[in-house]
Amino acid sequence: MTAGQIALSKQSVRKTVSLDGAPATAAVTVTNTGGRPATVRLGEQSGGFSMQSTPSGAPKQLVKTDVSPLRHNGAATGTAPQDDAPSADAWTPIANAPTTLQDNAVSVNGGKLYSAYGFTGSGDIKNMYIYDPAGGTWTQGASASDNRSGDPAHGFIGGKFYAVGGWADNGTPDTKLEIYDPSSDTWSTGATAPKAFAGAGSVVLGSKLYSIGGCTSECGQRTVMVYDSASDTWSQAADYPEAISWESCGAIAGKIYCAGGIGSASTRHGYVYDPNADTWSPIADLPLDLWGSAYAAANGRLLVSSGVADNSSAVSNQGFAYDPDDNTWTPLPNANEAVYRSGSALGFYRIGGSVSSSSPPVATGSVLAGYDQGGDTDVTWLSLNRTTFTLAPGASRKLKITVDPTDPAVAQPGDYTAAVSVGTDTPYSIAPIGVTMHATPPSTWGKITGTVSADDGHGTVTPLSGASVEIDGWSAGYLVKTDSNGHFALWMDSRNSPLTVIFARDGYHPQVKTATIKEGKTVTVDVTLLRL
Incomplete structure (x- = not known):
């Protein structure tokens, strides 16, 4: 050999x-x-x-509407959907972005979320918005030089944010490479890209930024451009197996995985790229033909949520996770909103998006917690x-x-x-x-579990998600939340018995129960809370 x-x-x-x-x-x-x-x-x-547990998310949505992979410019004349009420389910709303947005370039670094560029419904912007999950607030950083929309290829490398491509004000892809340094809140430029695209799949792998497929004045390209931040140089990798744009991509264990997208038609196809061999190989098809989705690589999976489905006839809130180990897709919790062309990042965050090509974008954001491990x-x-x-x-x-x-x-x-x-x-x-x-568990531990239900006062009883369950013993107290099935569970030392268990949720009468845990045993405490 x-x-x-x-x-x-x-x-x-x-x-x-x-x-x-x-x-x-x-x-x-x-x-x-x-x-x-x-x-x-x-x-x-x-x-x-x-x-x-794995919550099921919001009810499935498939909204028939008009969509387009091309540049959105001018003023959107439709009506934006109403903001969702706070959800107790899998996707948790975060503070609205400072403006309505779609086609924005979103990434995480140092515990904060960064959203650059995008289309507001009235025009393209060059703004940088920064979300701090600890305080739940947005601030504005220094603006870039160029307005861009169409989700420029982007990502953090070595603590700096790189962005290239996306549609410029004149409607052509912007070849300028802009670099944002959060430590100094300043922008600089890198080597100009020989080719640039909007709506490309975007991946950071090591010190390199990949732009995969995309759009010019038309959507569906096979070109893969690679920027090496270590040498400030561009190269071209093996072409994507089919003409594509608005696909979902991510880096997992040294390889790049992409799925879905739209070329001459929407597709469910997926592929994996091996940078050592410079080759693409097929993977299992997405369960749904999705493009313009929120996506990220997290916890060793490629995550895809929402986007355009059903041969570009509708916008869906469904999502899926790809496992490279067994080449399978499994469902993710449904998102709270059915939108497309939103910004997304590890977390799993979704910021902005639009429900149709004629409607203004939304300012809402949400996070599917637990998907925060990248690489x-x-x-x-x-x-x-x-x-x-x-x-x-x-x-x-x-x-x-x-x-x-x-x-x-x-x-x-x-x-x-x-x-x-x-x-x-x-x-x-x-x-x-x-x-x-x-x-x-240690030999002295036991388990307390149960289900919290809600009575609407008219004889209808349903599981109550997001209820607080405070479990107090003689030496320790714990606070847990019910899942989407109203279920809770906790192991603890039986020597904390007897326990006082307080069940509460806004809008309902609280209840207090007592329980005793025994070594190696499970005690079940079920309650039904009445609406105020």
Whole structure:
């Protein structure tokens, strides 16, 4: 063989530990079976926790309307939809953006959300808006030089925001590369792009920004442009397999995944790009032909939500998550609004958007909490004995993966999942190593669970989501919220018994119950709250 090739003795590890016990370690042997030296780079990727439920989201919406992938300019003459009331479901509203927006370039950095450019309903802008989730407020940063719409290719690299493409005031894609530095609130420029597009799929992978497909005066391109921030240079990668625009893209474990979009027609097709081989390969089709969607890569998944569906005849609020490990799509909670051409980012945030090509954009934003891990991150309960090493042909090295149930992030019994990404300098890709820590409760713990329902006063009883359940014992108190099925659950030390449990929700009469937890047992407390 003319290249190194890495093989793993295991593709997944699982360790069972007690919440009050000691860390545990699993070993995976990494071997270079190729004919040249190979460098291995390891990283941590967040997963989830099995006790958390997955809400269904808002009711499915499919709004028949007029849509277009082309530039929206001039004044929108339709009527914007009414702002949604606060939702207790999966997608949580955030503070409205300072103006109505669509086609905006949105990204996260340093715990804040940045939204640049866009179309307001009356014209294109060059504004930079910054949302701080801690305070729930928007502020305005320095403006860029050029107005842009059409979702310029964008993203943060090394703490700076890069943007290129999108439609300029004259209606042609803007080849100027603009760079925003949050630390100084200033803009600068980089190398001019040889080709630029609006409505392109946008991905940051390492030090590079990818612009995939897009629009000029017409939509549907195959060109893939690559900007390397380390050298301030442009190159062109292998063409996308079909003419495309407004597709959803993200980087996962060193590869780029894209799905949906519109060229000569809308499509459900998806593809994966391997930068080492400079090749695209098919993946499983999206369940729905979506374009102009909110999208992000988070928690090892490509997330796609809302957008235009049904052969460009309607706007949907449905969403899906793609898992590269098993090449499957699973449903995401339905969004609160059916819009398209909104800005989106890791979080999973959606900002602005429009319900039709003739309606003004909306200013609303929302977040699907829990999808905030992009690429490699620090999984606090997981550690590795090494992260980078080089293997000669035929050589092996043992990787030790340690899980720690005493970490503060591990508060409840259940399955905690993560992954170890395996990157190499060879032409071959390696699937991440799945890691599961099964945390068992201490012997003195028991579980309290139940369902909170609502009585409307007319005989109709339904599950009540978002209700507060305050569980007070003699030495500790806890506050949990009910899920979309009105369900709650908590493990705790039985020596806290007897418990006082207070159930409350705005607009309802509160109730107080008592309960006793026993070691290793489950006690169920169900209540029905009457509307005020």
